[in-house]
Amino acid sequence: MLILSIDTSATAASVALTEDNKLLGEFFINTDFTHSRTLLPMISNLLEIVGKSTSDVELLAVTTGPGSFTGVRIGVATVKGIAFGDDLPCMGVSTLESMAYNLILTDCVVCAAMDARRDQVYNAMFRIKYGEVERLCEDRAISLADLKSEISGKYNGEHIILVGDGAKLTMRELMDLKTSFIELAPEPLLYQRASSVAQCAKHKIKNGEEPKKSAELLPSYLRLSQAERERQEKLLNNN
Numbered sequence: 694m695l696i697l698s699i700d701t702s703a704t705a706a707s708v709a710l711t712e713d714n715k716l717l718g719e720f721f722i723n724t725d726f727t728h729s730r731t732l733l734p735m736i737s738n739l740l741e742i743v744g745k746s747t748s749d750v751e752l753l754a755v756t757t758g759p760g761s762f763t764g765v766r767i768g769v770a771t772v773k774g775i776a777f778g779d780d781l782p783c784m785g786v787s788t789l790e791s792m793a794y795n796l797i798l799t800d801c802v803v804c805a806a807m808d809a810r811r812d813q814v815y816n817a818m819f820r821i822k823y824g825e826v827e828r829l830c831e832d833r834a835i836s837l838a839d840l841k842s843e844i845s846g847k848y849n850g851e852h853i854i855l856v857g858d859g860a861k862l863t864m865r866e867l868m869d870l871k872t873s874f875i876e877l878a879p880e881p882l883l884y885q886r887a888s889s890v891a892q893c894a895k896h897k898i899k900n901g902e903e904p905k906k907s908a909e910l911l912p913s914y915l916r917l918s919q920a921e922r923e924r925q926e927k928l929l930n931n932n
Contacts, residue, residue: 698891701728701768702760709887754894757785758913759815782904784894793819794889795882806859
């Protein structure tokens with residue numbers, strides 16, 4: 694199966710083409726350029742370099758959140774647009790879960806963390822064992838203090854590896870914990886990777902989850918945007 698996978702959920706962006714268990718190519722950038730400016734050229738150039746076109750693609754995979762509201766929307770909208778033309782099946786995956794696949798060859802507990810501002814992170818915990826990913830909790834927005842308390846108790850003595858754009862922020866919060874061996878993922882594995890999005894999508898299909906039509910693909914933000922929160926606060930104050 695030829696999979697075109699995309700991640701634009703944070704500052705970094707990546708696009709990958711995988712065929713069965715082979716990675717044909719992957720573009721990754723971590724700059725201040727907007728994804729609306731870089732994503733389509735990345736897709737076009739990658740397809741051209743590996744000698745493929747969208748008509749060859751059998752599945753589109755994309756992170757649907759959590760993450761940057763704008764970034765997630767760009768990724769999802771782009772996949773919906775590509776899928777609509779050729780009626781391609783789509784698979785949306787959790788940004789946090791996809792990052793666990795960065796460390797698929799390491800036996801550890803993965804703490805996936807994305808900066809959610811306000812001393813919070815978007816977070817989920819996963820256990821990697823013998824090349825399999827086990828989800829330990831649902832995706833959530835959690836305070837750094839609460840995450841620290843959970844790790845110091847529930848994951849006492851575990852080997853924990855932090856991934857995501859909130860990993861360094863989380864590491865600063867956890868660095869004084871002595872109950873577990875906690876480390877950052879190596880820089881090439883620290884951020885979201887489109888190749889891991891493809892692995893996550895294949896795992897879901899293997900476990901019986903059906904791909905969706907483009908119209909059914911939706912973002913998952915976990916919490917309201919800042920504009921929506923401010924609107925709610927204003928309405929409450931007016932009442």
